[in-house]
Amino acid sequence: MMNEEIITEFLKLTDGKKLKIDSRKVEPGDVFIALKGKHSDGNDFVIDALKRGAFSAVTSKKISDERVFFAEDPGRLLLESAKKILQTSKIEFRIGITGSNGKTTTKELLHQALTKMEPTFKTPGNYNTEIGLPLAILEKREELNASRYGIFELAADKKGDIKRLIELVKPNISILTNIGTAHLGNYKSYNELFDEKFSVFSELRDHDTAVANGDNSRLVKRLERATFRTLLFGETKGLLLLDEYYYMNGNTMVVLDFSGNKRLIRLKGIWNKGQIKSLMAAYLTMHAMGIELPELLLLDSTLPFDNRFKVHDYSGIRVINDCYNSSIESVMVAVEAISRLSKGEKIAVIGSILEQGSHSKAAHHKLAELLRDFDSIVLYTADPQVEYVTELVTPSLVSNSVEDIVNWLVKHVKKRTIVYFKASRSVMLEKVLNAFKEKIMKNE
Numbered sequence: 001m002m003n004e005e006i007i008t009e010f011l012k013l014t015d016g017k018k019l020k021i022d023s024r025k026v027e028p029g030d031v032f033i034a035l036k037g038k039h040s041d042g043n044d045f046v047i048d049a050l051k052r053g054a055f056s057a058v059t060s061k062k063i064s065d066e067r068v069f070f071a072e073d074p075g076r077l078l079l080e081s082a083k084k085i086l087q088t089s090k091i092e093f094r095i096g097i098t099g100s101n102g103k104t105t106t107k108e109l110l111h112q113a114l115t116k117m118e119p120t121f122k123t124p125g126n127y128n129t130e131i132g133l134p135l136a137i138l139e140k141r142e143e144l145n146a147s148r149y150g151i152f153e154l155a156a157d158k159k160g161d162i163k164r165l166i167e168l169v170k171p172n173i174s175i176l177t178n179i180g181t182a183h184l185g186n187y188k189s190y191n192e193l194f195d196e197k198f199s200v201f202s203e204l205r206d207h208d209t210a211v212a213n214g215d216n217s218r219l220v221k222r223l224e225r226a227t228f229r230t231l232l233f234g235e236t237k238g239l240l241l242l243d244e245y246y247y248m249n250g251n252t253m254v255v256l257d258f259s260g261n262k263r264l265i266r267l268k269g270i271w272n273k274g275q276i277k278s279l280m281a282a283y284l285t286m287h288a289m290g291i292e293l294p295e296l297l298l299l300d301s302t303l304p305f306d307n308r309f310k311v312h313d314y315s316g317i318r319v320i321n322d323c324y325n326s327s328i329e330s331v332m333v334a335v336e337a338i339s340r341l342s343k344g345e346k347i348a349v350i351g352s353i354l355e356q357g358s359h360s361k362a363a364h365h366k367l368a369e370l371l372r373d374f375d376s377i378v379l380y381t382a383d384p385q386v387e388y389v390t391e392l393v394t395p396s397l398v399s400n401s402v403e404d405i406v407n408w409l410v411k412h413v414k415k416r417t418i419v420y421f422k423a424s425r426s427v428m429l430e431k432v433l434n435a436f437k438e439k440i441m442k443n444e
Helices: 004-014 042-051 075-088 104-116 132-139 141-145 161-169 190-201 217-223 275-286 329-341 357-370 384-391 400-413 432-440
Strands: 031-033 056-059 068-071 093-097 118-123 149-153 173-176 209-213 231-232 239-246 251-258 262-269 310-314 315-320 345-349 376-380 397-399 418-422
Touching: 004 056, 004 068, 004 075, 031 042, 031 432, 042 161, 056 075, 068 329, 075 132, 075 141, 075 161, 093 104, 093 190, 104 118, 104 275, 132 141, 132 161, 141 418, 149 161, 161 190, 173 190, 173 275, 190 217, 190 384, 217 376, 231 275, 231 315, 239 275, 239 329, 251 275, 262 275, 275 329, 310 432, 315 329, 315 432, 329 357, 329 418, 345 400, 357 384, 376 384, 397 400, 400 432, 418 432
Parallel strands: 031 056, 056 068, 093 149, 093 173, 118 149, 173 209, 209 231, 231 239, 315 418, 345 376, 345 418, 376 397
Antiparallel strands: 239 251, 251 262, 310 315
């Protein structure tokens, strides 16, 4: 157990301050937290942070400087201090969200809806790890303490991540959007990945609620033994079912079946099935909170990201930016949506699906099968794993050159062509997309 006095002192020290864990990003007045990582030790950069104007530096290294705050384990101090803030907060509903896909979209949709009713805290951006989540709570404690609802996104990149975050947040509503193959390479097996995601429910008590994807039969079966309330959404099983969706005049029409009653919702813009299911998870969460007719709060929902299946029209060419990240499941829902959008020419510009480990070849073979209905496939080989695709299909172009791919696209696209860009984030496929966008708009 960490000394309460140290936690109290640390909370006073950091109140109203921005916290930084990268000394290169420190600005005058910030507090630098020196953490030990895989490749570097933050303790080695304390002096650099102080030279950059840090108000204080928290370190496990004894340094003779009045601005240094000594802590044997700065990472543990972050967690315990964040826990202290949550323990004293007046948040009525703590909502924890995880899943292989859709957790950030679910968080944003919930926040858009709940803020119409009451002050609502959400973890910003990708502050969803055992470091990021405590940082968010500490930096935004004033907003959190003024909120009635709290939405916490929880990342699981390896075994044990979720358990540590759940022990911090202690949600009374836990959402599991789905269990797919994202980050599969970080686990010994799919079973281990499944157990990690399922642990989001580990702190729920009898009167708490699990919101989960009813299309995963294994997940549903496991939840049958739960003592807490379970609310399912999906296409095959659940209280809330997706009956139908279609596109009309640039918008998405969705028919939901809530306990036998149909609801028609018009969503602004083009949504794929995965994004619709994120909205369904938000719907059931609000139902669990006792909010009547959640669809009224969701009617004007917007997708807040430009790089997660975002459809843009440039010079008569429809460009789909899906460059944020990649998995087989996210490609599946994108391909289905594209098939409904147009019967015209379709081009896929594709980069690697990363973090698949020994499953990489199989994942890219599945990717190849999903791309068969595209008229042309272009592979961006900044990461070479995507070349496994060539073992099953013949691409029109294979290149690691942004310029070559852009020139090929400009030569082959025409009005009403759909160009779909998809890759894992580290591939940085957006460099190709942005160069292509600039070229076609210049040629108008």
